[in-house]
Amino acid sequence: MKLLKDTVSGIRGIEWALSADTQKRLDSLTKPLGSLGRLEDLAKQVVEITKNKNPKLKDKVIFTMAGDHGVAVDGVSAFPQEVTPQMVYNFLKGGAGINVLARHAGARVVVVDMGVACDLKAASGLVVKKVGFGTKNIAKGPAMSKEDAVKSIENGIEVFEDEFKKGIDIAGTGDMGIGNTTPSSAIVAAVTGRKVEDVTGRGTGIDDEALAGKISAVKKALAVNRADPKDGIDVLSKLGGFEIGGLAGVILAAASHRVPVVIDGFISGAAALVAYILEPKTKDYMIAAHCSVEQGHKAALSFMGLKPLLDLSLRLGEGTGAALAMHIVEAGTRILNEMATFGSAGVSERHSD
């Protein structure tokens, strides 16, 4: 519990003291005022987060965390549970969607076993931070003990800390876990108070019958567990997943080190909610990558007041949306660092009003 407490207490609210100066600098660049829209907002946010007037996003890291879910036995997914470890091996071999898009963004992928339901073969690049062999079925009781909830977050913090030593200018979150949209829907419903039907989607692509079963599983999970929406550890332990806890840890650790963290899709959004309940200041360090097809994602983002950058009908997870969004965030910082000013380029400024 000490690592979690220390990390949370190390998170400072953003002062937004540099934004006026940064906007002035953006306004001196050879373009109409405000004409680069959200790129300008991103530049300001990264300056505030890093307290660096000319932040360079060189070291980009996506944390892709895997875990299994007891609720998967209830047929909530279109895929069998054995796919979780198989996809971990795929990540390690570089063949998954996140590998392709991380290469495209110039990011490295850190693959973490937070709680896959089998022992994984030792492999180069695999970080083992296993808290358990899958969670228990949330439709019948808590996913994990409170101790394991704390441990999953702290393991995520440790993973971030280890990578931070190698250098991280911007972090991204990603997940893998058959069945993990179910605990995510449960977390979002519990925290935001939205109706289960409004925050439960088709995940990897289930049919109407399976969707009805999934909604019923989420309702049971809420009824049987009665999580306290103001208590992040309670929510995580009763409704969560080990990879969700790990990602919450990554987000908290990023905020404590003043590193911008790009939140991927629905599962990452649920992890962000857990981090947000534990310390609302964390929100200032978050950048919402995209708007997932999973309808619960919108509810999570709007609860935190986050506006997604992209809307490309993605629903893969793994950090794929975060990788794409990193390119946009970096575009904002490069604009600030590399564009000529009206003065340096000899370009006339606008007519005085």
Place this chain on the structure above:
Amino acid sequence: MKLLKDTVSGIRGIEWALSADTQKRLDSLTKPLGSLGRLEDLAKQVVEITKNKNPKLKDKVIFTMAGDHGVAVDGVSAFPQEVTPQMVYNFLKGGAGINVLARHAGARVVVVDMGVACDLKAASGLVVKKVGFGTKNIAKGPAMSKEDAVKSIENGIEVFEDEFKKGIDIAGTGDMGIGNTTPSSAIVAAVTGRKVEDVTGRGTGIDDEALAGKISAVKKALAVNRADPKDGIDVLSKLGGFEIGGLAGVILAAASHRVPVVIDGFISGAAALVAYILEPKTKDYMIAAHCSVEQGHKAALSFMGLKPLLDLSLRLGEGTGAALAMHIVEAGTRILNEMATFGSAGVSERHSD
């Protein structure tokens, strides 16, 4: 007129004959069916355009074309006309927004003088295809002769052809021209039939009074010119700009060479409309980069049935949105080329329904 006619007649409609096979291949990759949303659509579109099952978007080129506008004397812009040549020099020195974002996307920028209102100093990298020293004031009569409209399109085709010899896997459009949202609004109103007020915005950032004047200028341009919305040359000659004609030429030439072309913002959207009227098949080769703050842009895109990829509140032009969107298009092709299949990665497929 021959070059234009030959180019237009060389544009083939896309057969969509490869999409089923491409989708099958996308479905064999280690991800839930359809879970990469618009990236999958982009992969299919680029396969169809290029007729290459594994297209690689290595050579990326943004065509940034500059021209001046007689209507600028009516106070329709927040900036003086001297900014057009000044920005051209800025492009050539690499200090403008498009230079930064093209570097970020790995694209080269081709800077073209299509009709700047002064002689530009010869400079390395500047392509001079000047049709005239700015257009005439569209609020009083046609922007240019029909001959010059054809010439501006043909000059654009020539610029594309010259660059195509060096290699182009994907093209993007961009513009520079003080006052050029005014002819763009006029073109969009004339072609789509929308109300002038609904397609005329604040451009580089004009106040309410200047906006009222701009709307009045567009209305006069429509009334005095009575362009035939089915005749691309008539629309361009009466309401256009030289850079708008040049970009229409780039778009037509890209389509004739089966090169995907990313349409930037509002001015590029007006150029795309001209190309679309001349040959509706051109539309299949277009990818709409983003949704500009200029409200007329939406009208242009929806007239052609195009759905923008990004919505980042941009309104700079120059090709900045196209550069950002190229990264997304390339992400789609890389997914198709680089991801492992269920078979090769040893990942179990979904439960049979």
